[in-house]
Amino acid sequence: MLNFLMLLISTPAFAATTDGYRSLPIAKDAAPADPGQQHPVPTRSGEVHGEPVWTMLRQEKKGKQPSLKPVMTEFSVAPGLGGATLSLKARFNGEEIQVFPERNIAEFNSAFAQDPNAPFKYFNTPLFPLTNRLLPKNFSSATSLKLGESFQADVEGISVRMVANNKNPAVGSIAHHLHGLLFSEATNDVDFQAGEKSTIRSRYRNFFRGNWVGEAEVKVEQGIFADGVFHYQIKAKNNGKGSIPMGFGSHSYFSFPGGRPEKIRLIIPAKRTAVIDNLENVLPTGNLRKIEAKDDPLNFNRNAPGKISGKFIDNYFMLEPGEDVYLVDSEKGLKFKLHPSTKNIIGVQVFYPAKGNVVAIELVTNHPDPRRELWGKEPTGMRVYAPGEDASYGYTIEILPLAPGDLMRNHS
Numbered sequence: 001m002l003n004f005l006m007l008l009i010s011t012p013a014f015a016a017t018t019d020g021y022r023s024l025p026i027a028k029d030a031a032p033a034d035p036g037q038q039h040p041v042p043t044r045s046g047e048v049h050g051e052p053v054w055t056m057l058r059q060e061k062k063g064k065q066p067s068l069k070p071v072m073t074e075f076s077v078a079p080g081l082g083g084a085t086l087s088l089k090a091r092f093n094g095e096e097i098q099v100f101p102e103r104n105i106a107e108f109n110s111a112f113a114q115d116p117n118a119p120f121k122y123f124n125t126p127l128f129p130l131t132n133r134l135l136p137k138n139f140s141s142a143t144s145l146k147l148g149e150s151f152q153a154d155v156e157g158i159s160v161r162m163v164a165n166n167k168n169p170a171v172g173s174i175a176h177h178l179h180g181l182l183f184s185e186a187t188n189d190v191d192f193q194a195g196e197k198s199t200i201r202s203r204y205r206n207f208f209r210g211n212w213v214g215e216a217e218v219k220v221e222q223g224i225f226a227d228g229v230f231h232y233q234i235k236a237k238n239n240g241k242g243s244i245p246m247g248f249g250s251h252s253y254f255s256f257p258g259g260r261p262e263k264i265r266l267i268i269p270a271k272r273t274a275v276i277d278n279l280e281n282v283l284p285t286g287n288l289r290k291i292e293a294k295d296d297p298l299n300f301n302r303n304a305p306g307k308i309s310g311k312f313i314d315n316y317f318m319l320e321p322g323e324d325v326y327l328v329d330s331e332k333g334l335k336f337k338l339h340p341s342t343k344n345i346i347g348v349q350v351f352y353p354a355k356g357n358v359v360a361i362e363l364v365t366n367h368p369d370p371r372r373e374l375w376g377k378e379p380t381g382m383r384v385y386a387p388g389e390d391a392s393y394g395y396t397i398e399i400l401p402l403a404p405g406d407l408m409r410n411h412s
Contacts, residue, residue, distance in 0.1 A: 051080030071228025083220030199223030214240030258331025
């Protein structure tokens, strides 16, 4: 009886939509509904930014026994944070695995009250209409820019407005904009699809509020399909009156299931990395350098050791077209595979503070600080979209057992 009452409290009322999705309430006090669904449905698992957090389970294929292979099993979404993925879990050799780290929601809510950038410091947040950093037009070392100050920049020939929202506390650091406008937005509506494509979809409209240029509508869709793979997608449409540049990314954090950083290896198929001013500002100089030597500390190609323990990494890598990124945990005997499912993904930003059991791996569609004046003839990945034109960004995450080639000689 107690279990039934708990399910009654946590299960929402559903209204059908025209495309097979069913709507979810966005109010924190929305009325519960009668359970008894044919498929796993989202359940409330907390509250962030005044809106419910929704958790959803993977649905096995009809008529199939539960899979014994490694699969993603559960994910949680905060529509009130731009559709941030708060957690992602998997099953490997019969054991529950934290793919994305489990964060303390109460701790986050306290941090968010003090720091508006807290969402991308804790969770897998969507990054739009650009990823990474942006500086003002004609920026130089003499430019004076304060936190909270707005500025103009030129992106693909279009003037955009942004606010400097980030600055390292180190003396002499430079304020700049970081990670776009979506990561802390409350949703306009949210719905879900149950069955073999267990998916939650959040929509966002009119959230530029005079920043960037024009206006866009965005949908953030994520879910675990019956094959056990996590699918993530951002869809955006220019619904303004003029052309706008758009870039996409996702600030995903990955756990080290084995709990030993020295047993972690990254595989990043990249021949070039962005040159930055320093690891305090992490501002690109507009140049890319080659990655060639096996002992290059930023060489994470398959023929390199790829260790991250003891390294402070906050770097952008240009991905080789069609290649996947891997996090290999030899302590646990598994790997996470990130597969770009849209061709506009050109790079990956990696952040690891030299220690700890979490690393950020961000698949992105644009170079950091994508001003044409900075990069010259080098394509930045930013694209300009006409009114009514749309674009999408997506990737998948799989959990897999290790293969012989995943472990390198001299990799302990």
